[in-house]
Amino acid sequence: MEPLERLEKLLDGEQFEKIKSIDNPELHAFLAEWIEWLEPDRVFVCTDSPEDEAYVKWKALYYGEEKMLEMPNHTVHYDNYYDQARDKANTAILTPGGKPLPYLNTKDREEGLKEIRELMKGIMKGKELFVCFFVLGPRNSIFTIPAVQLTDSAYVAHSEFILYRKGYEEFKRLGRSARFFRFVHSEGELDERKTSKNLDKRRVYIDLEDETVYSVNTQYGGNTIGLKKPAFRLTIARAVNEGWLSEHMFLMRVNGPHGRKTYFTGAYPSMCGKTSTAMISWENIVGDDLTFILPVNGVARGANVEKGVFGIIQGVNPEDDPIIWEILHSPVEIIFSNVLVKDGKPYWNDMGVPIPDEGENHSGKWWKGKKDAEGNEIPPSHKNARFTVSLEHFPNADLEALESPCGVEVGGMIFGGRDADTWPPVREAFNWRHGVITMGAALESETTAATLGKEGVRAFNPMAILDFMSVHLGDYIRNYLDFEKRVKKTPKIFAVNYFLRENGKWLNHKLDKGVWLKWMELRVHGDVDAIETPIGYIPKYEDLARLFREVLNKEYTREDYEMQFKIRVPELLAKIDRIEGIYRKLDNVPEELFQILEEERRRLLEAREKYGDYISPFALEGV
Numbered sequence: 041m042e043p044l045e046r047l048e049k050l051l052d053g054e055q056f057e058k059i060k061s062i063d064n065p066e067l068h069a070f071l072a073e074w075i076e077w078l079e080p081d082r083v084f085v086c087t088d089s090p091e092d093e094a095y096v097k098w099k100a101l102y103y104g105e106e107k108m109l110e111m112p113n114h115t116v117h118y119d120n121y122y123d124q125a126r127d128k129a130n131t132a133i134l135t136p137g138g139k140p141l142p143y144l145n146t147k148d149r150e151e152g153l154k155e156i157r158e159l160m161k162g163i164m165k166g167k168e169l170f171v172c173f174f175v176l177g178p179r180n181s182i183f184t185i186p187a188v189q190l191t192d193s194a195y196v197a198h199s200e201f202i203l204y205r206k207g208y209e210e211f212k213r214l215g216r217s218a219r220f221f222r223f224v225h226s227e228g229e230l231d232e233r234k235t236s237k238n239l240d241k242r243r244v245y246i247d248l249e250d251e252t253v254y255s256v257n258t259q260y261g262g263n264t265i266g267l268k269k270p271a272f273r274l275t276i277a278r279a280v281n282e283g284w285l286s287e288h289m290f291l292m293r294v295n296g297p298h299g300r301k302t303y304f305t306g307a308y309p310s311m312c313g314k315t316s317t318a319m320i321s322w323e324n325i326v327g328d329d330l331t332f333i334l335p336v337n338g339v340a341r342g343a344n345v346e347k348g349v350f351g352i353i354q355g356v357n358p359e360d361d362p363i364i365w366e367i368l369h370s371p372v373e374i375i376f377s378n379v380l381v382k383d384g385k386p387y388w389n390d391m392g393v394p395i396p397d398e399g400e401n402h403s404g405k406w407w408k409g410k411k412d413a414e415g416n417e418i419p420p421s422h423k424n425a426r427f428t429v430s431l432e433h434f435p436n437a438d439l440e441a442l443e444s445p446c447g448v449e450v451g452g453m454i455f456g457g458r459d460a461d462t463w464p465p466v467r468e469a470f471n472w473r474h475g476v477i478t479m480g481a482a483l484e485s486e487t488t489a490a491t492l493g494k495e496g497v498r499a500f501n502p503m504a505i506l507d508f509m510s511v512h513l514g515d516y517i518r519n520y521l522d523f524e525k526r527v528k529k530t531p532k533i534f535a536v537n538y539f540l541r542e543n544g545k546w547l548n549h550k551l552d553k554g555v556w557l558k559w560m561e562l563r564v565h566g567d568v569d570a571i572e573t574p575i576g577y578i579p580k581y582e583d584l585a586r587l588f589r590e591v592l593n594k595e596y597t598r599e600d601y602e603m604q605f606k607i608r609v610p611e612l613l614a615k616i617d618r619i620e621g622i623y624r625k626l627d628n629v630p631e632e633l634f635q636i637l638e639e640e641r642r643r644l645l646e647a648r649e650k651y652g653d654y655i656s657p658f659a660l661e662g663v
């Protein structure tokens with residue numbers, strides 16, 4: 041039987057008409073196959089109409105996956121206590137014969153597809169399946185990638201309506217020419233709290249060949265929201281094949297002197313400051329997690345893949361995050377996940393105001409001092425508790441840049457991570473290749489609660505992207521280096537480190553990043569001088585002192601500067617050894633990477649000869 045005929049049998053009249061209006065046999069075949077396989081009781085097809093979106097939101101409440109809070113348009117969703125972060129161990133890239141790729145979990149494609157199909161057979165019996173259409177990137181633009189999501193979680197579909205642009209009309213417009221992504225998700229059986237129960241059968245499998253991601257027995261957004269991290273694996277592979285960049289980066293506007301607008305992207309691993317940076321209240325946010333960068337007429341142009349924020353709520357407080365705080369306390373549409381709720385109000389860790397010592401949270405009924413099965417005390421909210429909200433509600437969003445079909449020119453690209461003792465707070469690369477290798481490819485960061493597993497362990501995390509990598513790391517880096525040939529002028533590359541510690545104390549305040557951004561903006565336009573060091577250019581004290589006064593109204597002492605910006609030669613050399621060791625073990629790494637690391641090592645050794653292990657920036661000034 042033809043797919044459309046099969047669909048006519050599976051769907052009721054109104055839903056069938058919605059599908060029929062899209063002239064795409066490949067889509068029809070995919071839908072027929074999976075709806076037959078998943079065996080839902082009902083299927084709802086979402087068009088771009090406000091009624092269909094409202095239907096999904098209503099169903100999230102009706103099925104109990106979300107609960108209403110006191111404030112209008114606010115809801116709360118809980119994930120299972122053991123389903124609070126991305127599950128790296130059970131996420132795999134399907135490759136022919138299970139061909140290994142460095143640092144990635146791979147699995148034989150045939151075997152993986154068989155396993156996931158078995159896990160999903162009839163899994164939606166008694167449930168409603170939502171078929172949703174969205175696009176990655178702005179609609180009808182050079183960035184647009186259409187995607188279809190199948191899910192039995194109204195919470196997942198609801199999150200996607202907040203986070204992505206609607207795509208039903210785009211599917212209709214593109215018809216047979218749509219090169220679309222597919223996502224098949226089932227939360228599986230739920231417990232009485234409406235959280236996924238069969239976590240031992242949790243799987244996220246990525247099939248690059250069919251550009252399809254399967255996700256089962258989990259609800260946590262990072263595993264389930266198809267267009268977010270599942271899609272990211274697919275876009276990385278496309279980008280490397282096609283010669284552009286798909287990155288784990290925020291996109292923001294930094295406002296320079298005389299109304300100058302300069303756009304920056306920034307790649308930091310999960311929970312390492314992308315949202316906090318893009319949300320600096322005097323600058324403008326375009327995106328906080330995923331950016332596409334395309335060479336367009338010789339210019340690197342960036343666009344946010346999303347249109348909303350799935351942000352970390354822990355630590356959001358009125359002082360450091362005034363705008364997010366304001367938004368979270370206004371009646372715009374927000375899903376809170378895994379927070380503490382008491383009398384219809386949400387609370388979270390370190391929110392800077394007193395919070396109740398009992399209520400409901402990600403562990404169920406909660407009281408202060410409650411312990412989990414492992415004997416760990418349960419905090420009020422999970423460290424990876426999040427909020428989901430559309431960027432249109434942000435007074436500081438640059439909505440023009442967000443919707444620009446050609447994106448915005450990228451002036452600077454920043455890399456950073458949780459690094460207690462090696463990198464200075466900010467520095468600029470000598471050139472593209474120096475930045476790509478010593479800042480991007482050499483990135484290391486301490487692990488966080490954004491993934492299941494131990495926290496605080498220093499881990500190799502090139503371009504902050506390792507969790508999402510889907511191709512050979514060598515090919516990915518080669519594509520990055522080659523990007524230089526595709527543009528007339530490359531963005532400047534910078535590295536930041538917000539997490540320097542000395543004797544257990546942070547060396548910087550959370551808002552200091554606002555100063556580093558202003559300095560980088562000036563550097564993009566050649567407006568300030570800098571000090572040349574073995575590892576790149578660093579700011580001069582005078583410039584920072586002035587910017588600290590202007591931006592934060594703070595005195596910045598010479599002592600603070602010297603402590604923060606000293607060149608830590610032993611740590612830097614040890615890092616080069618580690619990074620070189622890692623890449624030496626891999627095949628297919630561009631030879632250039634080793635040359636660039638070697639040049640950096642040589643500069644550090646020479647500097648050590650002259651100045652010793654720890655070099656004051658003042659010693660290098662004017663040299």
Ligand SMILES: Nc1nc2c(ncn2[C@@H]2O[C@H](COP(=O)(O)OP(=O)(O)OP(=O)(O)O)[C@@H](O)[C@H]2O)c(=O)[nH]1
Binds near residue numbers: 355549
């Ligand atoms: N010490 C310190 N902590 C910071 C700083 N900036 C951000 N943080 C903390 O880092 C954590 C996460 O930051 P986010 O900006 O939400 O992380 P993200 O990079 O957007 O992460 P994902 O959404 O997981 O990709 C929060 O707990 C912040 O409090 C900083 O400058 N200093």
Ligand SMILES: O=C([O-])CC(=O)C(=O)O
Binds near residue numbers: 261262263329490
């Ligand atoms: O994908 C998620 O779970 C949230 C996120 O941004 C990350 O972990 O990088």
Ligand SMILES: [Mn+2]
Binds near residue numbers: 288310329
């Ligand atoms: Mn992220």
